[in-house]
Amino acid sequence: MNLQVIYCNHQTASLDLRERLAFTGAEQLAAAYTQLRDRFPNSETVVLSTCNRVELYTAQDNAAAAPTHDELAGFLSSFHGVPVEEFLGDLLQHSGSEAVGHLFRVCSSIDSMVLGEPQIVSQVKEAYRQAEANEACGPLTNALFQCAIRVSKRVRTETRLAEGRVSIASVAVGEFARGIFDRFDDKTVLVIGAGEMAEETLQYLRDDGVRDVLVVNRNPERARELAAEWGGQGFGIDRLAELLPTADVIVAATGSDQPIVDAEMFAKARDGQRERPVFVLDLGAPRDIAPEVAGLDDNVFLYDIDDLQETCQRNRKSRSHEIERALSIIENESERFMQDVYHRATGPIVKRLREQWSDVSQSEIERLRRKLSHLGDDDFGQVEQTVARIVNKLLHPPLEALRDEARDGTPHGLLDALRRLFHIRD
Amino acid sequence: MADVTIFCFFASYAVAFALDVLRLKKPGRTMWMVGVGFSAAGFVAHTLFLLNAADKGREELLPPLLSSSQDWTLVLAWLVVGFHLFLICCDRTLSVGVFLLPLVLALIGSSYFLADEPSQLLNADEAARRGWTMLHVSSLAIGSAGVLAGIVLSLMYLLQHRRLRQKGGSATGLKLPSLERLSRMNWWSVMVSVPLLTVGMGTGLVLLLFASEGARELSLGDPVVIINGISWLGLMGLFGWMLFTPRATGKQVAWRTLLACGFLLVTVVGLNVLASSSPGFSGHASTSLHRPDDGPVDTGGRS
Numbered sequence: 001m002n003l004q005v006i007y008c009n010h011q012t013a014s015l016d017l018r019e020r021l022a023f024t025g026a027e028q029l030a031a032a033y034t035q036l037r038d039r040f041p042n043s044e045t046v047v048l049s050t051c052n053r054v055e056l057y058t059a060q061d062n063a064a065a066a067p068t069h070d071e072l073a074g075f076l077s078s079f080h081g082v083p084v085e086e087f088l089g090d091l092l093q094h095s096g097s098e099a100v101g102h103l104f105r106v107c108s109s110i111d112s113m114v115l116g117e118p119q120i121v122s123q124v125k126e127a128y129r130q131a132e133a134n135e136a137c138g139p140l141t142n143a144l145f146q147c148a149i150r151v152s153k154r155v156r157t158e159t160r161l162a163e164g165r166v167s168i169a170s171v172a173v174g175e176f177a178r179g180i181f182d183r184f185d186d187k188t189v190l191v192i193g194a195g196e197m198a199e200e201t202l203q204y205l206r207d208d209g210v211r212d213v214l215v216v217n218r219n220p221e222r223a224r225e226l227a228a229e230w231g232g233q234g235f236g237i238d239r240l241a242e243l244l245p246t247a248d249v250i251v252a253a254t255g256s257d258q259p260i261v262d263a264e265m266f267a268k269a270r271d272g273q274r275e276r277p278v279f280v281l282d283l284g285a286p287r288d289i290a291p292e293v294a295g296l297d298d299n300v301f302l303y304d305i306d307d308l309q310e311t312c313q314r315n316r317k318s319r320s321h322e323i324e325r326a327l328s329i330i331e332n333e334s335e336r337f338m339q340d341v342y343h344r345a346t347g348p349i350v351k352r353l354r355e356q357w358s359d360v361s362q363s364e365i366e367r368l369r370r371k372l373s374h375l376g377d378d379d380f381g382q383v384e385q386t387v388a389r390i391v392n393k394l395l396h397p398p399l400e401a402l403r404d405e406a407r408d409g410t411p412h413g414l415l416d417a418l419r420r421l422f423h424i425r426d
Numbered sequence: 427m428a429d430v431t432i433f434c435f436f437a438s439y440a441v442a443f444a445l446d447v448l449r450l451k452k453p454g455r456t457m458w459m460v461g462v463g464f465s466a467a468g469f470v471a472h473t474l475f476l477l478n479a480a481d482k483g484r485e486e487l488l489p490p491l492l493s494s495s496q497d498w499t500l501v502l503a504w505l506v507v508g509f510h511l512f513l514i515c516c517d518r519t520l521s522v523g524v525f526l527l528p529l530v531l532a533l534i535g536s537s538y539f540l541a542d543e544p545s546q547l548l549n550a551d552e553a554a555r556r557g558w559t560m561l562h563v564s565s566l567a568i569g570s571a572g573v574l575a576g577i578v579l580s581l582m583y584l585l586q587h588r589r590l591r592q593k594g595g596s597a598t599g600l601k602l603p604s605l606e607r608l609s610r611m612n613w614w615s616v617m618v619s620v621p622l623l624t625v626g627m628g629t630g631l632v633l634l635l636f637a638s639e640g641a642r643e644l645s646l647g648d649p650v651v652i653i654n655g656i657s658w659l660g661l662m663g664l665f666g667w668m669l670f671t672p673r674a675t676g677k678q679v680a681w682r683t684l685l686a687c688g689f690l691l692v693t694v695v696g697l698n699v700l701a702s703s704s705p706g707f708s709g710h711a712s713t714s715l716h717r718p719d720d721g722p723v724d725t726g727g728r729s
Contacts, residue, residue, distance in 0.1 A: 179590050182606040275673045277605060298591070298677050307593040 002063040004095035007055035013090035019286035023049035033134035044138035048127040051285035059140035107148040108155040116161040169201035185209040190247035193254035244269035252288035263292040342406035438468030446523035495540040503533035505571035566626030572619025580684040609676040620665040
């Protein structure tokens with residue numbers, strides 16, 4: 001039984017690389033799962049791709065059948081058309097309990113850029129749902145992801161990680177937009193995209209006093225729905241160029257694999273109003289706003305996800321005590337999960353051993369019943385109970401040893417010994 | 427109350443400044459409160475000192491602020507401290523002390539080297555000019571405080587702008603007001619200080635005309651008049667440009683304010699230094715009045 005993860009995230013790889021390795025949209029994910037099934041038919045797989053990370057989890061009963069680091073890197077390379085040497089150094093790998101601990105840290109947002117951010121949980125859930133829809137996951141990944149979600153809940157409940165500024169939008173607005181603008185109630189906010197990130201950003205901006213909200217989305221209906229929730233106006237993406245010049249704050253959070261706003265479009269929007277500062281927050285990965293936009297004039301303040309790193313690091317340092325508490329919970333839960341996994345591996349042997357001994361004792365009791373026919377049912381009941389106790393007492397030491405061994409990993413040696421000693425066949 | 431010395435409030439401001447610098451490394455509410463406490467204590471001592479000086483001026487039939495050059499400089503520092511206290515009370519997270527308090531300390535420090543003798547610009551027998559002189563000095567004092575504020579605000583704007591463009595955030599703990607607020611405050615500092623300086627300079631010229639009766643003639647070709655005139659024209663240019671160029675960017679406004687106000691400050695300081703180090707130079711200064719047998723009467727730094 002084997003679990004592993006290969007990943008690159010905001011700590012190991014630049015946004016440039018992450019956006020080249022990202023899996024955007026359900027169609028691309030479906031294609032990825034098809035290829036993964038073809039390449040690794042004996043493995044369960046789950047792909048987790050967010051703006052801060054690209055992670056590939058694999059699990060299989062037979063450790064020998066586990067894909068190697070190079071094989072998984074090769075898959076990423078061929079799928080995205082990115083040469084392996086361009087990212088191999090940024091691609092990390094964990095296996096076994098380290099892989100479990102990694103997912104628990106990710107899901108509890110300890111590994112997130114913004115410590116305590118709640119969005120990662122729904123992203124993990126969505127990743128697992130996609131894997132399920134593409135029939136890529138199985139019992140091991142199911143147990144792993146269910147447990148990760150439970151652990152993240154425990155971390156949020158038992159620590160104070162989720163207090164304070166816990167979203168990328170809140171950090172960006174609190175750290176940068178407030179450095180530009182004094183107030184927001186007289187500003188126009190243009191949100192490009194109508195997903196969860198866009199909604200969360202709107203919530204934060206609304207709390208800061210924003211009244212004039214414009215939402216632009218590929219699906220105009222969805223844009224209007226979201227805008228209506230915040231008392232704004234929704235438009236189709238075709239109106240973007242027309243709306244850009246009206247905005248003081250622009251937040252882009254789409255799943256597009258190409259920039260939606262290029263330098264040319266933005267330059268036109270800035271014509272005749274270069275004296276007006278504009279705060280542009282690009283939360284997309286791949287980016288939605290071309291980086292060249294930042295150089296158009298002195299009053300364009302463009303920030304992407306990687307620009308928030310420094311602030312997030314300070315945020316992290318100030319809550320190091322809570323991180324320690326969360327890590328202790330995660331360590332404890334990882335250990336328990338691994339014990340469960342290993343114990344599960346010993347399950348079939350234990351079951352067969354019990355069945356075998358039970359069969360032997362039952363047949364011996366039947367023989368005894370035939371020989372001692374003068375004994376009544378009550379007497380035989382007593383005999384049966386005594387034999388069952390003897391069987392349990394005899395089985396206890398080997399099963400206890402098996403359980404102890406399973407704490408540190410699948411006890412292959414002991415399982416083999418039990419198979420040979422008691423003639424147990426798979 | 428009469429025992430208050432310059433050192434008392436200088437030391438208070440110095441401690442407040444040190445705490446503000448420390449707060450950049452280790453922000454905390456306690457340190458902020460102690461810093462504000464020292465600034466406020468210094469401000470109270472400063473106010474008492476000026477009131478004492480004003481009383482002394484009245485005894486000699488001189489108006490407050492005019493008792494001496496030293497008092498005038500201290501009034502300027504007092505105005506800057508008032509502005510500092512106003513800003514930090516509006517937003518306790520701001521780190522304006524690191525910009526304003528060194529200015530205050532420099533002004534107070536320089537006052538040690540200025541004359542604390544009562545000015546002879548207004549003699550007891552010339553009480554009719556008292557109102558004009560009071561208008562001259564007070565408008566120059568407030569106008570100069572506005573110029574100093576303009577310089578500091580422009581510096582803060584440029585620093586904040588650079589930081590935001592370089593995506594630095596407030597990593598050093600230096601928390602500055604938003605660009606929008608700095609730009610607005612900068613605009614107002616110029617709008618208030620330029621008319622006041624104009625009034626101050628105009629009344630100064632009127633006083634010089636009065637004073638020149640019986641003294642040497644006022645010469646428009648005097649280098650001090652020319653330099654002061656150029657500085658004033660620079661400020662007027664900035665004033666007009668800001669009024670009639672609504673599409674100027676905040677950065678342009680900050681740079682121009684810094685240049686115009688900086689030039690004025692350098693000019694005024696330079697003239698004062700030259701006047702105090704070279705009696706020959708002050709002899710030519712139209713802003714310094716010579717009366718027969720009186721010795722130099724300083725108004726130069728103010729006009």
